[in-house]
Amino acid sequence: MKISGIPRSSLFTLLSGKRAGPAEKIWESTAARLLAVPIPGAPHQVAAASDLMPAVGAIRRLQSLVAAGWPMSTLSRECGMGESGVSEVIRTRPELITVDKHRRVAAVFARLQLEPGPSSRARNHGRKMHWPLPFQWDESDLDSRGATMAAPRRRATRAAA
Incomplete structure (x- = not known):
């Protein structure tokens, strides 16, 4: 209206x-x-910042950035969540988060998803937890509960001579 x-x-x-x-x-x-x-591509694009929405997409984005080598403390600062905000979200896996928090996580993900993070410790933690890397998700499915990660790409092998 x-x-x-x-x-x-x-x-x-x-x-x-x-x-x-x-x-x-x-x-x-x-x-x-x-x-x-x-018509918005997703409901959170027109929702009020204080509205609640499913947290699954934010959790997936944060986990994949950690798996790419971004430390949780760095992501917390980048998302404006204090020093331990990201680890709290990943650890507790809440059902709902505010639209504002989701938007901040999505913006950080959009900016960092193509850059390898500086921390081998974070990368190893992500590997140990079996968290997919950012490119292993289809971005249009990240917020969908039933989404599965894209099939990992295989390395090209040399053809037998």
């Missing part, structure tokens, strides 16, 4: 009708305004 500029009362009338159900016809200008509203 705010994005389209159409008053709430007009949207209510459009959806519920004045007498017997939804309206069958609308003004062309109203239709154009409704159709001009962009």
